[in-house]
Amino acid sequence: MSFLQNFRENWLRPALFFGNNPISLAGGAITTASGVTMVGYWIAELVGHLNENPYLGIIFSLILPILFVIGLGLIPIGVLARRRKLMRAGQIPAAYPKIDLNDRIFRHGLDIVLVTTIVNLLVVATASYRGADYMDSPQFCGQSCHVMNPEYTAYQVGAHSHVACVQCHIGEGAEAYFSAKVNGTKQIIEVAFDRYPRPIPSPVTNLRPARYTCEACHTPTRFDGDKLLVKSEFADDEKNTETQTVLILHLGGVDSLSHLTGIHGVHLGHIEYIATDSTRTTIPWVERENPDGSYTVYSSLPAGSRAPQGERRTMDCIDCHNRAAHPFQPAQEALNQAMADGIISANLPWIHKEGLQLLNATYTSQAQARAEIPQALTAFYRKSNPDVLTAKGPQVKAAAQELATLYSENVFPSMKVTWGTHPNHIGHMSYPGCFRCHDGSHVAKNGEAIPQDCSVCHNLLSVEEAKPKVLSDLGIQQVVVGSTY
Ligand code: HEC
Ligand code: HEC
Ligand code: HEC
Ligand code: HEC
Ligand code: HEC
Structure with a gap:
């Protein structure tokens, strides 16, 4: 018996026979649906700019590939289940329904099975590559996980906002990559069960030596x-x-x-x-x-x-x-810098003293700070020096807004990160x-x-x-x- 014939008689025919069951068919449907959606997304991403919403990323790079593989897995499970059931009932046919290769429709059916198998393999390979790549992106590390909000916010205003988190937190090499993924999985479980420490402790004890991270880009001995x-x-x-x-x-x-x-x-x-x-x-x-x-x-x-x-x-x-x-600043420094840059006008009387007090006050959330700081600043001028509000209304407004921004860049009540939580050496x-x-x-x-x-x-x-x-x-x-x- 030639290889092809053997395959056809002993594998393909039984597979098709047993495959005709609800579980396998549902698996095929899940795989096809998620596969088509993923490929559609990849094409859309290639031709146009999709927004970098981290939740879209989670759906298309992590959840759909998992569904795709589950679907693929259901097909053999259904096949085995039906085979077992028929075997118990003694209904296994002596010969499986004949495959007639002269039957055009059947031949095309076979072609489809073959082509979809190859396509499935390609899709799984691409999806795993993209999933791993996505899990390395700052969007995934910083945004999809609210726990990282303080570090991600500070990261965006820092000098390394174009350096991916993994370049410092993992560095080069398969071993580092693997241990980071094991660690990351542990962290995802901690987040899922709300058992992570607040604030996230610093220093990061398992950060690799700078030789493998910083020095990939910086030359330590360069003469400055x-x-x-x-x-x-x-x-x-x-x-x-x-x-x-x-x-x-x-x-x-x-x-x-x-x-x-x-x-x-x-x-x-x-x-x-x-x-x-x-x-x-x-x-x-x-x-x-x-x-x-x-x-x-x-x-x-x-x-x-x-x-x-x-x-x-x-x-x-x-x-x-x-x-x-992740440069968190002390309140004093953040305010001085905003004033030196002119974002908060030094022409507003008492703005340094008042601004610092407002920054150092206690708020239960960033939203509360964003609402209360502008109100409090306006109230201060209305009471002490109403002329300022009429003469310099827009500057007061800009100053109030910037104070709220400074607060939101440095203090994260939900993560118990406040002024000075993370010292700078x-x-x-x-x-x-x-x-x-x-x-x-x-x-x-x-x-x-x-x-x-x-x-x-x-x-x-x-x-x-x-x-x-x-x-x-x-x-x-x-x-x-x-x-x-
Ligand atoms: C340029 C290198 C670099 C990049 C890029 C980077 N980090 Fe860090 N990260 C560090 C260093 C250094 C520390 C502090 C380690 C220490 O003090 O030992 C740190 C600390 C942290 C901590 C611990 C808490 C803290 O504030 O110290 C978290 C969480 C963190 N980083 C998350 C991220 C996330 C999320 C990203 C990407 C959005 C990122 N990091 C990108 C270098 C980096
Ligand atoms: C992937 C490359 C890359 C890695 C890894 C990296 N850096 Fe940088 N770093 C840069 C670039 C690029 C700049 C310049 C940014 C600019 O001028 O806007 C920079 C700037 C800096 C600056 C100057 C900031 C300033 O105010 O001008 C310091 C300090 C620095 N890096 C330290 C580090 C340390 C410490 C690490 C390791 C924890 C590190 N870098 C890892 C690329 C990198
Ligand atoms: C003993 C402390 C110390 C160590 C260790 C150190 N630095 Fe620095 N580095 C400084 C100080 C201080 C500055 C100046 C800070 C400033 O501009 O306010 C600086 C500035 C820099 C700058 C900016 C240079 C410029 O021209 O503005 C870079 C980039 C930098 N360091 C990278 C590194 C890298 C990479 C390493 C490790 C190989 C390293 N540093 C180790 C203290 C240190
Ligand atoms: C071991 C090194 C070191 C020694 C010793 C040292 N400094 Fe500094 N100092 C620094 C560095 C580094 C900075 C810059 C920090 C930065 O980049 O913001 C600095 C910044 C300063 C600043 C400006 C900081 C600001 O935020 O306004 C003053 C003022 C200052 N030092 C005073 C002193 C005086 C006075 C002495 C002597 C008693 C002294 N320092 C000893 C390293 C040192
Ligand atoms: C972990 C301890 C440690 C820290 C932190 C540290 N240093 Fe040092 N530093 C040393 C030692 C040890 C020496 C060598 C002393 C000697 O040679 O006399 C030294 C030497 C120096 C020297 C040369 C002194 C000389 O006699 O020429 C400078 C400059 C210096 N440090 C600057 C800094 C600055 C700036 C910082 C902070 C950004 C810093 N150091 C942080 C331990 C440290």
Whole structure:
């Protein structure tokens, strides 16, 4: 018996015979319907722009493919069930209804089975690829899951808004991908049963070393030299008096003589530390590997103490840039920046003092803040200085709206994320940051401390001066108000 004949007599005929049952037929219908819908969606996506609604994504990239496969699975289940039933009843025919290949209709039926099988395989392959791809998209990670709302919101205003979540949270390599998917599934279950922690804890303990993530795009040793930083601040007086702090930050790197210099040069690869709290803020023990291979331990513990318990971590990018993608700002900084940018007009009397109070007030939800902040600001001017409302109505309105926006970008009552929940390690003004180690109390055996001298890290060219001369000398008109990353 030729292969084809064998296939026809012993496989195809019984399959068609047993396949004629409600379960298999329903399976075929489900598969056909979901398959056609998916393919239609893919074509629509190819030719036009569909909106990036995350729920559409869930339906077309995750649910329909699952239905498609369930449908496919129902077909053999129906076949087996009918076979069992007929066998029990002793009704299995001696010979299955004959397949007459001369019968044109039957021949076409066969062609259809063959073609649909190939098409089904293609659809399943494409759907799995697209499903995996979709699960890697910021829309899926950030939007379809309300739990990620704080991080997704901050991400969109950060410097990495075009970098996919997975490029930092997973990085390259199959192993990382697999463990991330296992972890992700656990998280989806936590979300489904409302058992996730609020806020989502930071740091992310299983984030891979920066070598595999940040360094895919950034060269750690690039020489950045000195960087000019300007910070604007506004006072709590009627005029919102503006002052500026100007500093030259010694960013360094690897210079042309291969010397490791400055902030970027000195830490990477040879400093380890142990933090004793979950946010890596309290760091009593630091060890540096010296160029000659010896080690120096800097400790803030009483002399003679041993290294504390805890994870021993090699310093990398995110020990300073921990908010590179999700920059939540302190209220004070967010307000100063919006005023320096002119979005909140510094010509409105008392706006800094009043604005800060409104930002720091307690609201039960973002919606409540969005409703109450504008009302409260208008009420304030109506009571204290009604002329402002008539003369500068639109500016008051814009300021109120921006205050509500600042609140919504940084505070998420439903996730218990408020001002300061996620500290930023980059400086030392709002949070300990660099001073977690550079506080003068981390001392080596020889008495040498991790330096706190201001000039090691920066030259202060002006500290809180109104219209600093250095800015006009340099001809700087428009300044970026520092970086928050
Ligand atoms: C440029 C790299 C980068 C990108 C892109 C990125 N993250 Fe992160 N993410 C981080 C780092 C770094 C941390 C903080 C880790 C730490 O402090 O140890 C973090 C922390 C988090 C946390 C923990 C809570 C917190 O706020 O610290 C969540 C949740 C999170 N990211 C979600 C996302 C989502 C969702 C996206 C995409 C919309 C995303 N991330 C994109 C680097 C990134
Ligand atoms: C997929 C590429 C990519 C990855 C991964 C990535 N970055 Fe970036 N990063 C960029 C790009 C592109 C910019 C410049 C953005 C711009 O200028 O608008 C940038 C900018 C920055 C900046 C400067 C921000 C500013 O205010 O100018 C810092 C700091 C930074 N990245 C740190 C990190 C850290 C830390 C990580 C790892 C957690 C990381 N990046 C991962 C691409 C990446
Ligand atoms: C010891 C702390 C520290 C470490 C570690 C560190 N950085 Fe930075 N980095 C800084 C500071 C401080 C700045 C300046 C911040 C500012 O502009 O306000 C900066 C600025 C940057 C910038 C912006 C440069 C520019 O010209 O504006 C990039 C990009 C950057 N870092 C990437 C990285 C990457 C990638 C790593 C890891 C390989 C890294 N940094 C490790 C402290 C650090
Ligand atoms: C985990 C501890 C730790 C943190 C956090 C840390 N550093 Fe350091 N830093 C060190 C150690 C250790 C040295 C080496 C001390 C030495 O060589 O005398 C050092 C050295 C330096 C130096 C060179 C000092 C010199 O004598 O030339 C600079 C500049 C510097 N750090 C800047 C920063 C900045 C800026 C930050 C914050 C963005 C920061 N560091 C955060 C541990 C830390
Ligand atoms: C270990 C490094 C380091 C040391 C030591 C240090 N600073 Fe800084 N400082 C920084 C960094 C980094 C920034 C920039 C933070 C940022 O990018 O926003 C900064 C910013 C500042 C700012 C402007 C911040 C703002 O938000 O207005 C002032 C003022 C300042 N430092 C004062 C000092 C003084 C005074 C000393 C000495 C007692 C000192 N710093 C010591 C690293 C250091």
